[in-house]
Amino acid sequence: MNTRPRGLVLVVMGVSGSGKSTVAELVAGRLGWVVAEGDAMHPRANVEKMAAGRPLDDADRWPWLAAVRAWIRGQLEAGEPGVVTCSALRRSYRDALRGETVAGSGLAADPALAARAREGAVMFVHLHGAPEVLAGRLAGRRGHFMPAGLLASQLAALEEPGPDERALTVDIGPAPAAVAQTIVDRLGLAAAGS
Numbered sequence: 001m002n003t004r005p006r007g008l009v010l011v012v013m014g015v016s017g018s019g020k021s022t023v024a025e026l027v028a029g030r031l032g033w034v035v036a037e038g039d040a041m042h043p044r045a046n047v048e049k050m051a052a053g054r055p056l057d058d059a060d061r062w063p064w065l066a067a068v069r070a071w072i073r074g075q076l077e078a079g080e081p082g083v084v085t086c087s088a089l090r091r092s093y094r095d096a097l098r099g100e101t102v103a104g105s106g107l108a109a110d111p112a113l114a115a116r117a118r119e120g121a122v123m124f125v126h127l128h129g130a131p132e133v134l135a136g137r138l139a140g141r142r143g144h145f146m147p148a149g150l151l152a153s154q155l156a157a158l159e160e161p162g163p164d165e166r167a168l169t170v171d172i173g174p175a176p177a178a179v180a181q182t183i184v185d186r187l188g189l190a191a192a193g194s
């Protein structure tokens with residue numbers, strides 16, 4: 001059976017180095033869904049700031065989150081499932097991605113998206129790992145703008161999803177393919193064509 005939930009969007013979240021890009025690609029590949037890289041949606045100034053070793057603040061992140069939210073909304077409007085990477089570190093950021101009103105964000109409310117999200121059409125998958133595992137992964141990575149030195153600020157900003165968010169939290173210890181399989185299995189998503 002080829003299970004293609006109408007417009008389900010998975011947001012693969014977590015701090016820098018948790019494996020969002022790697023795992024999202026594998027999950028999307030397994031399911032035959034499209035994948036989008038949240039890092040590619042940052043305004044140029046954000047990338048330059050991070051590359052210079054300075055953590056983003058809320059004001060930097062809202063325009064980026066607006067772009068990620070627009071992508072999610074587009075998938076849902078098209079009725080097409082997809083996977084997108086986004087650190088989504090704070091609860092307020094996830095609320096914004098679910099279309100809810102967030103004071104001070106400058107984002108207009110999106111009631112249609114919020115209604116779909118309440119039905120479960122926007123699911124967060126949190127890639128969770130110990131700080132030393134994350135540091136090791138970042139130390140081993142080459143050719144990425146994000147410096148390993150920003151990990152501490154990422155962990156300080158992280159607000160893990162609460163029980164009311166119905167997010168899936170997955171340990172990043174196993175190999176990428178196993179992490180991806182766990183996500184597919186635990187969400188009950190049959191691989192495309194299977």
Ligand SMILES: Nc1ncnc2c1ncn2[C@@H]1O[C@H](COP(=O)(O)OP(=O)(O)OP(=O)(O)O)[C@@H](O)[C@H]1O
Pocket residue numbers: 014015016017018019020021022023039085087137138140141142144146172173174175176179
């Ligand atoms: N489960 C895993 N086991 C071993 N190595 C992994 C695993 N997942 C990812 N990696 C490696 O860890 C590094 C970080 O992964 P990746 O770039 O996918 O993280 P990310 O969360 O997208 O980071 P960022 O937010 O900074 O873009 C990469 O070198 C990747 O190959």
Ligand SMILES: O=C(O)[C@H](O)[C@@H](O)[C@H](O)[C@H](O)CO
Pocket residue numbers: 015016017038039055056061087088089146154
């Ligand atoms: O929220 C943030 O602090 C940033 O957006 C980072 O998390 C980056 O997007 C990315 O994950 C690093 O490559």
